[in-house]
Amino acid sequence: MVKSLASSPKHCCIHKVSDHIRKSNEEAYTPQVISIGPFHRNKNRKLQKMEDFKLRYLKSFIDRAETKLEDIVSTIKGAEESVRECYSETIPLVSDDFVKMILLDASFIIEYFWKNKTKGNWTEYDLEILNPWLCNRMHMDLILLENQLPFFIIEKIYDTAFPSSSEGHPFIELSFCQFEYYNYQKFDHEKFVHHDPDRDSGSSGIFILHFTDLVRNFCMPPYESWRPKRSAKSLKEMYSAAQLNEVGLKFKKRESINNNLSTLELKYADGVLEIPPFQLDSSTEIYARNLVAFEECHYRSDPYITDYYIMLSMLIKTVKDMDVLVREQIIDNWLDGVVATSMINKLYMSGEKSLYIEMNSHYQQMAEELNEFYKARVTYLQIMMAIVKRDYFCNPWRGAATIGGILLLLLTVIQTVCALISVKN
Incomplete structure (x- = not known):
């Protein structure tokens, strides 16, 4: 049986972040380097540089592909309705523009992930544009909830374009390599599957909806070890x-x-x-x-x-x-x-x-x-002693200074008392 919540063809998985959440930090949900998918397409002029870069990667992708471009486009068109249904809002693009957007963004992701995994296929132009800061920020842009393509369509395109690689080195393997920093538990990519609305949902494995979902699954413990249910109770507060x-x-x-x-x-x-x-x-x-x-x-x-x-x-x-x-x-x-x-x-x-x-x-x-x-x-008394210990004896130097201060205060008091006694005598 499937181990996580899967979308049905009528159940979207790529959402716009609600205003009451995003108002606290708008930038955290907004791509700063590269736009993927329809939500931020042509919304920000500073992303235009990477649009030009995508076109270079599209050419590289087509040159490497083991099949005709028409076959790849046909694959996207065949899944267009399912892809559209993954988004929480109606996408106001005509079919040809929608298919072009998916092709451009998916080919960029595939080429970038492939180059990142193989390491030896970077061009001089790549190295000129992809400086460390831009790569780090692009890595973050690729996990933003609003900045996603459905995982299944990228994988369909990859499998169509590179049938000889799809068996031995599937796209999920490239994705694991790209986001290995978040894979704390060293999950094996073979345990993960994409959710394809056009296929039977009875597959065994952990469904991947998109990259945000992949990163979330990296955080999750295996089902057999820790997946508690929601509590019927509620909590007002907890001590810090x-x-x-x-x-x-x-x-x-x-x-x-x-x-x-x-x-x-x-x-x-x-x-x-x-x-x-x-x-x-x-x-x-x-x-x-x-x-x-x-x-x-x-x-x-x-x-x-x-x-x-x-x-x-x-x-x-x-x-x-x-x-x-x-x-x-x-x-x-x-x-x-x-x-x-x-x-x-x-x-x-x-x-x-x-x-x-x-x-x-x-x-x-x-x-x-x-x-x-x-x-x-x-x-x-415990609270007072703990506060004194925390604030005045948290390390040897602070403790020594505290003791020195106390001794100085005592000596001052003794000196004052002795002086008062001398005056009276």
Whole structure:
């Protein structure tokens, strides 16, 4: 049986991000270097340079193809209706223009992925245009929810154009190579299949709808290990990392033997919260926001990525909370502490923050147990001692300075008392 939610021919999978989400960071959902698909086509003049570059790659693609261009165009035309139905809005392009757009964008993706995998097929013009900054930003543009082609149509075009390669080196293999940075769990591409509306949906494997969906699936643990259901309860609040740490909770970096643990698999037991390590950098917000937006549109009953960022936002409310997780090497933070904390807190918010928070049953139970741990351990004296330890004895130098300050204060008091006694005598 299929292991994930699949679109039917009448069920779109490429969505426009709703205004109440995108208003917090418009740029995170908007391509900055290259437009793919219809939503941002001809919307921004700064993307025109890459349109010219696409035409070069189309020529390269046609030159390499093992079949006639007419056959490739016929393949696209045969799937046109299914492709259109993948978009959340009606695409106002006549058939010929729509087919040209799909051909141009898909051929660019195929050629770019192929060159990136083989490494030895870059031209001098490629190297002149594709500087490191542009490649990094284009990599991010290719996972934006609004900037997608259905995976199945790219694969159809690839299989038609390169039948000799499609068996031994299918397009999914090229895609895995392109997005290997996100494949934390070292998934095998053979376990993944595309969703083709024109074929039987009874295939075994994990359906891939587009690149945003591929990256989301890289985050997801295998079904047999961790896929909790939605909780029937809701949570109002949870104590933060610094608060929990002050009353004795231990934070630990969770790792597996093969280092292929999903970042979603938090574990709590006996006063120890284990969190898989993750990195915060300039691309994290774009990556996270698009996955959360995709879940709001397409995976509303199973928003595991959204739940994860809700959990993080409850643990990380201030820079002190961030510092706790950085200190324990759970977070590799490449950003300013204030910026990173603000980003985490805003990732899951869609409009106004809800009074009650819903999560999957695993996180829900964990949050309740952490709250119980805090309430059972907290006393006024414990809080004061923990604050003193955190603020004045967090390292040997701070501790020495604190002790020195206390001794200086005591000596000053003694000196003052002695001086008053001398005056009276």
